[in-house]
Structures are given as C-alpha cells and as structure tokens.
Amino acid sequence: MTKRIAVLPGDGIGKEVAKGTVQILEAVFECFHHDYSFEEALIGGAAIDAEGTPLPEKTLKLCLESDAVLLGAVGGPKWDQNPPELRPEKGLLGLRKALGLFANLRPVTTYPSLLHASPLKKEVVDGVDMLIVRELTGGIYFGNPSGRRGEQNEVAVDTLEYSKSEIERIVDKAFQFARNRRKKLTSVDKANVLESSRMWREIVNKTVEKYPDVQVEHMLVDSAAMQLIARPNHFDVIVTENMFGDILSDEASMITGSLGMLPSASLREDNVGLYEPVHGSAPDIAGQDKANPLGMILSAAMMLRYSFQLEKEASILEEAVAKVLKAGYYTDDLRVQGGKRVGTKEMIEKVLDAINENQAISGILTAYI
Numbered sequence: 354m355t356k357r358i359a360v361l362p363g364d365g366i367g368k369e370v371a372k373g374t375v376q377i378l379e380a381v382f383e384c385f386h387h388d389y390s391f392e393e394a395l396i397g398g399a400a401i402d403a404e405g406t407p408l409p410e411k412t413l414k415l416c417l418e419s420d421a422v423l424l425g426a427v428g429g430p431k432w433d434q435n436p437p438e439l440r441p442e443k444g445l446l447g448l449r450k451a452l453g454l455f456a457n458l459r460p461v462t463t464y465p466s467l468l469h470a471s472p473l474k475k476e477v478v479d480g481v482d483m484l485i486v487r488e489l490t491g492g493i494y495f496g497n498p499s500g501r502r503g504e505q506n507e508v509a510v511d512t513l514e515y516s517k518s519e520i521e522r523i524v525d526k527a528f529q530f531a532r533n534r535r536k537k538l539t540s541v542d543k544a545n546v547l548e549s550s551r552m553w554r555e556i557v558n559k560t561v562e563k564y565p566d567v568q569v570e571h572m573l574v575d576s577a578a579m580q581l582i583a584r585p586n587h588f589d590v591i592v593t594e595n596m597f598g599d600i601l602s603d604e605a606s607m608i609t610g611s612l613g614m615l616p617s618a619s620l621r622e623d624n625v626g627l628y629e630p631v632h633g634s635a636p637d638i639a640g641q642d643k644a645n646p647l648g649m650i651l652s653a654a655m656m657l658r659y660s661f662q663l664e665k666e667a668s669i670l671e672e673a674v675a676k677v678l679k680a681g682y683y684t685d686d687l688r689v690q691g692g693k694r695v696g697t698k699e700m701i702e703k704v705l706d707a708i709n710e711n712q713a714i715s716g717i718l719t720a721y722i
C-alpha cells in the first residue's frame with residue numbers, strides 16, 4: 354500500500370529547504386521502487402494568509418491520515434504582532450499536540466570537515482555524538498492558565514505543569530535510547546527551584562531501576578548550558594523538559610557549526626512522526642538561496658529510519674551529506690575556510706549527486722538496467 358507523507362513547507366526558508374528535500378526523497382524512493390506519495394498542505398503564516406488560521410482543518414486531517422509529516426519551519430515578522438491564536442507558531446504547537454508527539458529527538462553530531470566551522474575549539478567538538486531527548490507536548494508551552502490578567506492586563510501568566518505519566522513516558526523513552534547507545538543518560542532539570550523538576554528527578558531515579566545498565570546523572574539546566582560548551586563530549590543522551598530542550602538544542606547546534614545542521618524527529622509510541630529541522634524560518638536570509646538544507650535533509654533521513662524502518666535508505670542520505678561536506682561544499686552559515694561556498698539549490702544538487710554516486714544505489718540501478 355502507498356505510504357503517505359504530508360509535506361508542510363511553512364514559511365521563509367522552510368519552503369526552500371522542504372522543496373529540495375522532497376526532491377531527494379523522490380529520487381531515493383524511485384531508485385528503490387518504493388511506493389510513497391507526497392501531499393502538500395499549509396501551516397503557519399502561509400496558512401494564516403490563505404485560510405485565516407495557522408493550522409487549517411484540512412492540514413490537520415491530512416497529517417492525521419498520513420504515515421509521516423515533513424515540515425520546513427513556521428513564523429516570520431509579518432505575523433509577529435498577531436494575537437496569540439493567530440501566531441504561526443501556534444499551528445506547529447497545535448499539530449505536535451494533536452498528533453501526540455511527546456518525544457522530540459535532536460541529535461547533535463560533529464562532522465570532521467566542519468570542526469573549524471564551530472566557534473568552539475576543534476579538539477573540544479571533535480567526536481561529539483549526543484542525542485537530546487526533549488519532552489514536546491507538555492510543560493510551560495501548554496500549561497493553563499496562560500495569558501494576561503488584571504484590570505489593564507498588567508499581569509502575564511504562563512504555567513509550567515507536568516503530570517507524572519507525561520514525565521514517565523519521556524524518561525522511559527530516553528532510557529531506551531541510552532541503552533542502545535553509550536548507556537549514559539544526563540537528566541537536565543532545575544530541581545533546586547522548580548517542583549516539576551523535583552518530580553522529574555524522582556521519576557528518573559525510579560526508572561533507572563528498570564535500566565540498571567544505564568549510568569544516570571542529574572544536572573541543573575544552568576550548569577548544563579555551560580557544560581555543553583565546556584565539554585560537549587561528556588554527553589551521550591540528554592533528557593529534559595520542553596523549554597529547556599528547546600534552548601539547549603539551539604545552543605548545542607553551534608558545536609556542529611550551525612543551527613542549519615540540526616535535524617529532529619518528533620515521535621509517539623507508534624511509528625508516526627513529524628520531521629523538521631531544529632531551526633526556524635530565518636527571515637534574515639529567506640528568499641536569498643542562502644539557507645543550509647542539511648538539517649532538513651537529515652530530518653528526512655530520520656523519517657526513513659523511524660517511521661518507515663528504511664535503515665539503508667536513511668544511511669544513504671546521511672552518507673551523502675557527509676560526502677558533500679567532506680568534498681568541501683558549504684553554505685554561508687558554516688564559514689568553512691578553503692571550501693566551495695554554494696547556495697541552497699546547489700547544495701541540494703550536490704547531495705543528489707552524492708546519492709547517485711552511492712555504491713548501494715549504483716548497484717540497484719545496474720540491477721534494473
């Protein structure tokens with residue numbers, strides 16, 4: 354049966370990176386004779402302009418009926434002054450919640466050819482391979498009450514709330530990932546101040562009984578922000594709540610050289626997932642063919658792996674990205690010395706070329722000739 358992929362390009366550079374990534378996926382699917390369909394829909398600012406809402410019914414319906422969702426990015430200055438319900442970001446948050454995607458995976462991996470692109474010292478970032486597991490459907494992003502109160506709206510309120518079961522399921526997920534990696538889990542919280550963090554710690558300490566082979570440490574989020582920069586190689590899997598994970602992953606992106614490098618997968622217990630780069634719509638470079646598409650392409654690789662169990666195809670994408678970087682191609686954000694600077698479109702072409710040159714693909718092509 355045809356597998357359905359919903360494509361939500363969104364706004365700004367989201368549209369630019371999503372387009373090329375679909376091209377790449379089409380090429381891979383065609384090569385392996387896989388039966389997949391792509392259906393595009395609006396989200397974010399583009400949806401507000403066309404439909405008057407950041408998450409139109411038909412977009413939600415398409416995503417609910419699809420096997421996976423590929424998303425570019427949402428947002429931009431055009432909608433920054435909109436009321437809360439008409440903010441592009443509301444569409445993305447609503448979609449994550451409606452699909453129940455509580456586990457957000459944000460891998461941070463350095464590429465040998467990009468060590469100089471990081472503002473950190475080469476020897477500090479060399480060999481970094483960590484996975485940030487961010488809780489995605491709870492915490493301060495979704496707590497009630499949220500809004501303004503007082504006679505003149507002079508008080509603003511957001512509520513950080515977690516139930517035990519919400520913490521248990523994300524912590525358990527993180528332990529599972531740690532078990533399959535280097536068996537080291539860092540739980541990041543603010544237990545010296547927040548009650549939700551104290552409960553978080555209790556749950557981590559309880560869950561480790563089920564995973565005695567995994568080594569656990571607790572780290573306060575302010576210290577974690579420092580340690581990420583000071584010794585990123587210390588980390589294997591990090592598990593943390595929604596907002597801490599949002600902030601720490603942008604920080605950690607600079608270990609790789611650019612926010613444009615980071616992919617993400619947002620999962621629930623079955624294989625359905627939403628795949629999007631960690632970055633936003635980058636209004637400062639939108640429409641200029643400057644966006645780095647690699648975070649989006651690597652998100653597509655995660656989709657192949659987690660939603661479709663196409664491990665070989667996922668590796669082909671990841672190897673193509675590594676090869677293009679090794680060959681010295683870089684987009685403006687990476688500032689690699691001595692390489693060849695390319696735009697978004699050319700970078701996508703280079704990745705396509707590298708895919709076509711892959712032995713596994715060539716083998717298949719010759720088998721069909």
Ligand SMILES: NC(=O)c1ccc[n+]([C@@H]2O[C@H](COP(=O)([O-])OP(=O)(O)OC[C@H]3O[C@@H](n4cnc5c(N)ncnc54)[C@H](O)[C@@H]3O)[C@@H](O)[C@H]2O)c1
Pocket residue numbers: 366425426427428429430442445612613614629630631632633634635636637638643644645646648686
């Ligand atoms: N998942 C999402 O859709 C998502 C994520 C983050 C921010 N946003 C939204 O995006 C808008 C802009 O936010 P922002 O500027 O704070 O964050 P941003 O991630 O869009 O950009 C931050 C900086 O990183 C650069 N950058 C980001 N991605 C890049 C890429 N692929 N290639 C090259 N450079 C890249 C940008 O040019 C900018 O200088 C806001 O409306 C925000 O809410 C959306």
Ligand SMILES: CC(C)[C@H](C(=O)O)[C@@H](O)C(=O)O
Pocket residue numbers: 428442445446599631633
């Ligand atoms: C756009 C915004 C709602 C979103 C978040 O905070 O989750 C973004 O920053 C991200 O990291 O995906």
Ligand SMILES: [Mg+2]
Pocket residue numbers: 599600603631
């Ligand atoms: Mg973010």
